Amino acid sequence: MTDNSGLNPHAWRAETLALRAAPLRTEEREHSEAIFPTSSFVFDGAADAAEHFSSGGVDDNVYSRFTNPTVRAFQQRLAALEGGEACIATSSGMAAIMTLCLGVLKQGDHVLAAQGMFGSTTAQLTRYMPRWGIDVDLVPLADAEAWRAAMRPNTRLLIVETPTNPMMEAADIAALSDIAHSGGALLAVDNCFCTPALQQPLALGADVVLHSATKYLDGQGRCVGGAVVGRHDLIDTELFGFMRSFGACMSPFNAWVFLKGLETLPLRMRQHCENATALANWLVSHDSVEQAIYPGLPEHPQHALIARQQLASGGMVSFVVRGGQAAAWRVIDRVKLMSVTGNLGDARTTITHPATTTHARLSDEQRAQAGIVGGLLRVSVGLEHPDDIRADIEQALAG
Numbered sequence: 207m208t209d210n211s212g213l214n215p216h217a218w219r220a221e222t223l224a225l226r227a228a229p230l231r232t233e234e235r236e237h238s239e240a241i242f243p244t245s246s247f248v249f250d251g252a253a254d255a256a257e258h259f260s261s262g263g264v265d266d267n268v269y270s271r272f273t274n275p276t277v278r279a280f281q282q283r284l285a286a287l288e289g290g291e292a293c294i295a296t297s298s299g300m301a302a303i304m305t306l307c308l309g310v311l312k313q314g315d316h317v318l319a320a321q322g323m324f325g326s327t328t329a330q331l332t333r334y335m336p337r338w339g340i341d342v343d344l345v346p347l348a349d350a351e352a353w354r355a356a357m358r359p360n361t362r363l364l365i366v367e368t369p370t371n372p373m374m375e376a377a378d379i380a381a382l383s384d385i386a387h388s389g390g391a392l393l394a395v396d397n398c399f400c401t402p403a404l405q406q407p408l409a410l411g412a413d414v415v416l417h418s419a420t421k422y423l424d425g426q427g428r429c430v431g432g433a434v435v436g437r438h439d440l441i442d443t444e445l446f447g448f449m450r451s452f453g454a455c456m457s458p459f460n461a462w463v464f465l466k467g468l469e470t471l472p473l474r475m476r477q478h479c480e481n482a483t484a485l486a487n488w489l490v491s492h493d494s495v496e497q498a499i500y501p502g503l504p505e506h507p508q509h510a511l512i513a514r515q516q517l518a519s520g521g522m523v524s525f526v527v528r529g530g531q532a533a534a535w536r537v538i539d540r541v542k543l544m545s546v547t548g549n550l551g552d553a554r555t556t557i558t559h560p561a562t563t564t565h566a567r568l569s570d571e572q573r574a575q576a577g578i579v580g581g582l583l584r585v586s587v588g589l590e591h592p593d594d595i596r597a598d599i600e601q602a603l604a605g
């Protein structure tokens with residue numbers, strides 16, 4: 207193993223952290239990180255095994271449901287990029303949200319979550335948490351006064367996604383962190399759309415960052431995974447203990463893939479943003495498009511907040527086509543270059559009809575609240591040439 211002794215990683219920029227934070231090197235002196243595909247680790251005898259099992263913490267190697275060197279390297283590098291003290295990697299983005307909720311909440315607690323979050327997040331919170339005696343209220347994301355008014359003495363957690371999937375609404379992280387902390391609650395931010403390359407919620411006052419590593423952290427649509435980043439006391443004790451018992455852990459192979467993804471994250475995000483900006487600027491004046499939704503457009507209602515909070519506007523563009531669901535489905539059926547799939551954050555451009563796929567499990571009321579209409583399409587703008595991406599949508603809209 208190696209370390210960054212003699213260097214000062216705290217002074218490094220994202221590009222350097224992405225490549226050099228938390229290096230993992232064995233006595234074989236390999237340049238790129240090895241994978242440790244092992245489910246368990248060996249001991250020097252019975253007493254040594256007993257000692258590791260009883261006192262083994264996040265830095266020990268006992269069993270890969272708790273810790274694994276490849277997974278640890280991914281956790282440490284992502285924590286460094288987010289400016290957090292610690293990270294726990296999970297089997298998916300949904301498992302990250304579940305690990306946080308069940309790891310910190312108990313029966314009788316109350317959660318405030320944003321309206322218009324990713325469909326499965328809303329389903330997890332509103333369908334399942336109440337079964338375990340945890341009350342959840344949904345609040346309009348951008349209305350700080352509504353968050354303040356919805357706080358109860360037993361509110362323990364505020365959870366938001368910013369910008370949201372797929373409506374690109376933004377939360378004022380600093381304002382929500384004040385509201386959460388004044389009531390003794392934690393603020394968790396799903397940073398899936400921005401990644402630490404564009405937004406650092408912890409620096410703005412959030413307590414926890416959630417990730418679906420499946421998206422931009424991987425960047426090539428290969429593995430499913432997630433992560434929770436925050437303070438040592440929360441991650442390395444409460445959530446680590448929860449993971450040991452509940453087991454929604456990340457595999458070493460997936461961690462290795464995500465570790466490789468992180469290396470190019472800042473570079474990729476710059477190009478995703480550039481390509482998305484080009485597409486949004488073109489869509490906004492297209493005759494068949496009722497509304498183009500992109501944080502970087504001056505007509506986005508929270509343009510100023512986003513410019514303050516994010517380094518750039520991101521790689522996701524949504525738009526509403528004239529003619530409702532039938533017209534939106536026609537566009538999907540006609541695209542030739544982009545992939546018709548539910549994933550996002552891939553190097554390849556993907557197109558999705560949220561109302562009938564990613565957000566189909568929401569009630570009609572929840573969909574209406576979130577503004578997910580039949581004509582809405584979501585494009586995760588990839589790294590193909592922006593002219594080729596535009597030409598594909600152009601011919602699909604023209605048809």
Ligand SMILES: Cc1ncc(COP(=O)(O)O)c(C=O)c1O
Pocket residue numbers: 298299300301324326327367371396398399417418419420430431432
């Ligand atoms: C914003 C957001 N959070 C969480 C998730 C869930 O992630 P996963 O599919 O890795 O469980 C998704 C998936 O699309 C998402 O878009």
